Amino acid sequence: MIDSLRIHAAHEPGPKLPGEFVLYWMLGVTMRSRANFALTFAIDQANTLGLPILVYQGLRHDYPWASDRHHTFILESARDLYRGFADRGIQYAFYLETATEQTARGVRESPLVALARRAALVVTDFFPTFIQPRHLKRLRDKTDTPVIAVDSATVVPLRAHDRTYSAARSIRPVLMNALPHHLHPIEDAEPRFRRQVEVPFEQPLGAATTDAALAALVASCDIDHTVTPSPTIRGGERAARARLDEFLAHGLPRYLERGDPNVAATSRLSADLHFGTIAIHDVLLAARDAGPADCYAKFLDEALTWRELAHNLVFKNPKHRTLEPVPAWARKELDDHSADPRPAIYTDAALERAQTGDDLWNAAQRSLVRDGEIHNYMRMLWGKSVLLWTEDAARALRVLEHLNHKYALDGRDPNSYGGILWCFGLFDRPFYRRPIFGTVRYMSLKAAATKFDTRAYIRRFPTA
Ligand SMILES: Cc1cc2nc3c(=O)[nH]c(=O)nc-3n(C[C@H](O)[C@H](O)[C@H](O)COP(=O)(O)OP(=O)(O)OC[C@H]3O[C@@H](n4cnc5c(N)ncnc54)[C@H](O)[C@@H]3O)c2cc1C
Structure with a gap:
């Protein structure tokens, strides 16, 4: 039984009958064949309705920051899903929008909408940021089949909280109290009705797709090929x-x-x-x-x-892509110090290419560009330092969001905004006053050498 707090429905939905199947529209935020609340909910619904379940996932070329890096991680994960779902006797269909498919899409109905029309019910994943909220709304507008979104991303359901929190110390006791109730293995359900569903598109990917074939599929998509797959993190x-x-x-x-x-x-x-x-x-x-x-x-x-x-x-907070969630005291401090002279102002390109005057920052940026990850401590230093080198907090925020989402495999996530806005004082308290930051916490690249071997770190990420 799924906690009702995890269920996000536009209204009290009954299934649209007759329908051929229950569609689980899996998003790229819950790419797993087990321990998945939305999947379990969809199977329970299908069993009650006497219908089979179809798991559908689509990958378009035109989401923001689409690149070989993100596409490769997603295709590697989808390849695992073909195997994982086959083991469970569940049908999984992955639609890839290659450049050829992209041309055809102009004249054809989207595969998702076509499948949703035939389904008795659509179950999908709930995700509160990036493109997902818009896509959920768009599907609801385009079909009269009920669409239910299920929140699987957190231990304590998002709707369990009736407020926001200004600091870790205020949410910590709430989460710890709720933990015994919520931290258990997620139950799987077994589908009782198994019938093959016809899908209206080719599936170029499968469990046996080789790495070379997968790379060729990525190459056939109209995306940013300059951001290459991570050499350190594989998907699945x-x-x-x-x-x-x-x-x-x-x-x-x-x-x-x-x-x-x-x-x-x-x-x-x-x-x-x-x-x-x-x-x-x-x-x-x-x-x-x-x-x-x-x-x-x-x-x-x-x-x-x-x-x-x-x-x-x-x-x-729907305004989490702006400085609005940052507390008023911190925004005022940053405003009051916006005219303070900066040690240097770098262009977006200089920052992206790791061409600042600081070797440690450049190494962190190179780790992001090369591997798609930055160690947490370096990420804090990396984020804080951008404010030193940009005219104001608004530009610093824009630069950080862009670099983080373009290169980091974990980007485009709620944590991205928690981390980036923390650099501007969110979830934090005032510290001693200094230029540019006012009383917002400052972290010094120079002082990092007293905490760890910065030269060893820099050596790990040499210039190409
Ligand atoms: C400027 C900036 C940008 C950031 N952008 C992202 C991002 O895009 N995506 C992202 O997942 N995290 C982001 N973080 C938070 C944090 O840096 C990463 O979650 C962490 O470094 C990931 O490494 P890990 O999995 O080895 O962490 P571990 O230390 O092993 O932690 C385990 C998990 O806990 C969560 N976590 C850890 N630290 C934090 C934190 N400070 N805030 C929220 N969750 C945390 C992550 O899900 C992480 O995978 C950002 C932090 C900053 C300062």
Whole structure:
């Protein structure tokens, strides 16, 4: 039984009968064949209606920052899903909009709308930011089949909170109280009615697609080919599980050293949590069992408190892409200091190409561009420093959003806005006053050398 707080419906929906099947429109935020609330809900509904379930996913070419990097992660994850769903006897169909398909789409109905028309019910994933809210609304406008969105991204459902929180310390006790009720393995349901559904498009991808064939599919899409696949992070349920196992064995026992970017102490699971190739429930339960307890407690604080604080912000505040959620005191400080002289002003291109006068910042930017990830400590320094080199907070925010979403595999996420807006004072308190930042917390690139071996870090990300 799925907690009703996870169910987001436009109105009290009954199924549209007769329908051929229940459609689970899987989004690129819950790409897993098990431990998935939306999937379980869709199967339960299909079983009640005596219908088969069809899992459909589509990947277009025109979402913002679409590139080889994001496409490759998604196709690798979809390849795993063909295998995972086949093992469960569930039909999964992945539609890829290649350049040829793109031309045809102008004259053909979208595969999603065509399938939704034939379905008794559409179940999809609820996600509070990026393109997903718009796409959900658009589908609801285009079909009279009821569309129900299910929230699978957080441990405590988004709708369980009736307020926003100004700091980690205010949401922490709420989450910890709710944890015993919510932190359990997510139940799977088994479909009782299995019939093959005819889908109105070719499926060039499958469980057996080779890496070379997958790369050719990516190359055939009209997307940004300059942002290359990550050499360090691969997509899919199996890669996510392997990363979790690696973390439990080697990273978690050293998690208290998380502040040092040269120590492999963190999970590096943020892309998996963003694309949903692993459930946060599974991650936390495995970490709790593996211990040690003090490391698990710290990990829980990041993966539960900080992560769900960011999700709450984005869910409750539609203006999360602006400085509006930043508290008034911090916005005033940044405004009051907006005329302070900057050590340098860099163009967008100089920042993107890691051509500032600071080697440490440049190395962090190169790690983002090359690998699609930045260590958390460096990400804070990276984010804070952009304010030093831009005319004002509004431009700094725009630059950070662009660089983060273009290159980071975990970008375009609620955490992106939690992290970026934190650089401007969100979820924080005033510190001592200094130029440009006023009393907003400042982090010094120079002082980083007193905390960890910055030269070793810089050597890891050489100029190409
Ligand atoms: C400027 C800036 C931008 C950021 N952009 C993103 C982003 O686009 N996507 C993203 O997932 N995180 C973002 N973060 C938060 C954080 O840096 C990453 O979640 C973390 O570094 C991911 O590495 P990890 O998986 O090894 O973390 P771990 O330390 O292993 O933590 C486990 C998980 O907890 C969550 N988490 C950890 N730290 C934070 C945090 N501070 N806030 C919210 N959740 C957290 C993540 O889901 C992470 O995968 C940003 C932070 C800053 C300062």
